[in-house]
Amino acid sequence: MNGSRVGLDIGGTKIHGIAIGPDGDVLAEDRAATTLGPEGVVKSAAAVVASLRAALDGGEISSIGVGIPGIVDTRAGTVKHAVNLGLDGDAFPLAALLGERTGAVVTLENDTNSATLGAHAVEDVDDLVYLSLGTGLAAGLYLGGALRRGFHGAAGEVGHLPVDPEGPVCGCGQRGCLELVASGAALAAAWPTPTGHPAEALFAAAAAGDPAAVAVRDRFADGVAAAVRALALAVDPERVVIGGGVAAIGEPLREAIAAALTRQAESSPFLTSLELASRLRVVSAAPVAAIGAALITPSNRSRGPIEGGLAWK
Structure with missing residues (x-):
């Protein structure tokens, strides 16, 4: 897969984003406060992506994976009952809206599942x-x-x-x-x-x-x-x-x-x-939720291959 994979761990107080290269190297990292509510979550997530893209000197982003609390429909790209984010109504189409803001394909996953994928990558x-x-x-x-x-x-x-x-x-x-x-x-x-x-x-x-x-x-x-x-x-x-x-x-x-x-x-x-x-x-040091989100691929909504493993120790 060409380009960098971006992973966002969206929590009630902050968004942690990382960009991982095709060889598994962590190329960029950023944290920012989460703005609550539908528009706030999209806007603050897009700002983290923009910061990572700037750190990559405008390099290509092949995919964006998002780990988020709540009930996530991975295929529809929606989340609901994420009460601590102000997303407590009907299914919210975060993947489509964030994709429009960033120009990249966005895939959602429950935050615990994202962290599980990250733990798998780190523990091997x-x-x-x-x-x-x-x-x-x-x-x-x-x-x-x-x-x-x-x-x-x-x-x-x-x-x-x-x-x-x-x-x-x-x-x-x-x-x-x-x-x-x-x-x-x-x-x-x-x-x-x-x-x-x-x-x-x-x-x-x-x-x-x-x-x-x-x-x-x-x-x-x-x-x-x-x-x-x-x-x-x-x-x-x-x-x-x-x-x-x-x-x-x-x-x-x-x-x-x-x-x-x-x-x-x-x-x-x-x-x-x-x-x-x-x-x-x-695991107290590695940001496994952001890592796992970055490893989600749109094609199978699970961890995609990283040649040589993940370079985070």
Whole structure:
């Protein structure tokens, strides 16, 4: 494929864009604030594309892939229920509108699925689960060399597994869902901080020996480990990659989840034999959602070939 591939990770506060060359080199990168609402999202996304094009000295852009939250129809190029972007009405034709602004073919994908494609490229394995610890809890499945979206596009919605029938009501309408314990929002509610990143504050306090912080951290890690265990028992992936906002913690997060998996397996030789802790990785540096979006091709709406692999380490 000639020209550069552009990938946009559109979130509620910022858009992260990258341009990848045919050989897998990351040629340009840009971030900009997201303007909410239908016109705002299109305008701010187009501005990031223009910035990347300028960094490429006007070089050809062969495709634009977009990872975006909400319910995405990849074939129609529409998104709906992206409430945090102000796109909470009918299906919004983002691909067509952004294509008109940029003069390029645009393909949409759910942001978790885009990040899963990026994690696959960075980890270079054909069988993995990507678990996103963001405001919510969701997983992407890349199995046997292909992205698994599910019949209704709901594959990997592990955050809505009910684990406590007496728990609070979730936004999905069920009671006691897993994401009420194991998500960035749940962590922030359990360890509120006036400034800064709640996860960083919690893990720092736990590392300093604060008993309350240790208890909150371990409860959170137990919840994430339960999600890892459910996904591993369902599809038995080679690797489980942890990403999302909480993944900025890095290695301490992996260690906490691995310790929880080990504790949960203590009474089960079967679980012990699966060695789930050894399959964990945390991606805290690579922008996997933007990378995955860039690797989406219009022809098959999945990762296209990159000769020699992706040059991001």
